[in-house]
Amino acid sequence: MKILVAPLNWGLGHASRCVPLVQRLLDEGHEVILGGDGDSLTLLRKHFPKLRYVYLAPLNLRYGAGKRQVWAMVKAFPQLIRWALQDHAMLKAILREEAIDRVISDNRFGLYNKQTECVYMTHQLHIMLPRGWRWAEPIASRMHARIYAHYNKVWVPDYEEVEKSLAGALSHNFKFQISNLEYIGPLSRFSQTDKKGSFDVVAVLSGLEPHRTLLEKEIIARYTGKEERVLVVQGQMSRPNTRIKRGNMTIVPYMSDAELVPALLGASRIIARSGYSTIMDLAALGVMEEAELIPTPGQPEQEYLATLHNKNH
Numbered sequence: 001m002k003i004l005v006a007p008l009n010w011g012l013g014h015a016s017r018c019v020p021l022v023q024r025l026l027d028e029g030h031e032v033i034l035g036g037d038g039d040s041l042t043l044l045r046k047h048f049p050k051l052r053y054v055y056l057a058p059l060n061l062r063y064g065a066g067k068r069q070v071w072a073m074v075k076a077f078p079q080l081i082r083w084a085l086q087d088h089a090m091l092k093a094i095l096r097e098e099a100i101d102r103v104i105s106d107n108r109f110g111l112y113n114k115q116t117e118c119v120y121m122t123h124q125l126h127i128m129l130p131r132g133w134r135w136a137e138p139i140a141s142r143m144h145a146r147i148y149a150h151y152n153k154v155w156v157p158d159y160e161e162v163e164k165s166l167a168g169a170l171s172h173n174f175k176f177q178i179s180n181l182e183y184i185g186p187l188s189r190f191s192q193t194d195k196k197g198s199f200d201v202v203a204v205l206s207g208l209e210p211h212r213t214l215l216e217k218e219i220i221a222r223y224t225g226k227e228e229r230v231l232v233v234q235g236q237m238s239r240p241n242t243r244i245k246r247g248n249m250t251i252v253p254y255m256s257d258a259e260l261v262p263a264l265l266g267a268s269r270i271i272a273r274s275g276y277s278t279i280m281d282l283a284a285l286g287v288m289e290e291a292e293l294i295p296t297p298g299q300p301e302q303e304y305l306a307t308l309h310n311k312n313h
Contacts, residue, residue: 006035013277015040057086084110188284196266274306
């Protein structure tokens with residue numbers, strides 16, 4: 001089969017969880033084409049430099065600097081609609097040029113077409129909203145369901161058993177029937193190794209600006225001049241991969257999996273956003289006990305996941 005895999009460019013999590021999926025498809029003998037925009041497509045291309053790729057509609061969202069993002073997202077709603085329509089039109093143009101047997105969209109709303117089988121991948125069947133807006137969660141979840149109703153299948157990268165679930169209520173607490181739903185199990189690009197790095201603290205950053213930069217500054221201020229050896233991975237795929245040493249701190253734009261996994265396994269503390277893909281990666285390595293999960297301000301799903309996993313560990 002010829003398969004197009006295209007993640008949302010919202011931080012690096014959607015792309016990182018597509019890495020094991022692409023590798024599985026390649027191992028099964030399929031032809032894979034990468035699709036997307038921004039750092040998320042850059043990450044996939046670094047992992048699979050020999051694969052063809054296509055550019056899709058760019059999504060350049062930013063959060064506000066404050067802790068509440070409701071109005072930022074309300075103002076971004078027209079942009080999201082335009083982006084989805086552009087994606088839909090670009091996929092239609094791609095399908096006019098060549099036959100693609102399956103499209104796998106990780107939270108890209110507009111990547112569906114009746115000419116081919118289209119799969120929508122998400123862990124958020126239940127949409128969480130900020131306090132004061134909880135009354136609208138059923139409406140938001142239904143609106144999301146209207147989007148993935150266009151797709152032939154809905155894949156959830158989590159366990160079907162609630163007691164084993166990593167996403168908890170996000171992937172299970174929905175009140176309507178989804179006939180084409182399939183739980184495919186957690187996806188992580190990481191695997192165990194005997195190697196262990198020499199850093200005491202490893203901070204892995206991701207997410208939208210300005211909060212990615214704000215967390216980086218907070219971590220640098222917290223550990224500058226301390227005894228701990230600290231590694232900060234900025235999560236900036238488009239920057240030159242130069243290593244900066246500042247006393248006890250080492251700062252890099254990004255790291256290969258072969259470098260990052262030993263660093264995580266050797267750390268006594270891991271600082272990261274509580275994004276779902278990050279949680280899947282940490283769980284795969286068995287290092288959740290060492291994790292300090294910090295939700296992005298104004299992202300209720302990350303606040304929920306941080307509470308869920310900090311409580312359990």
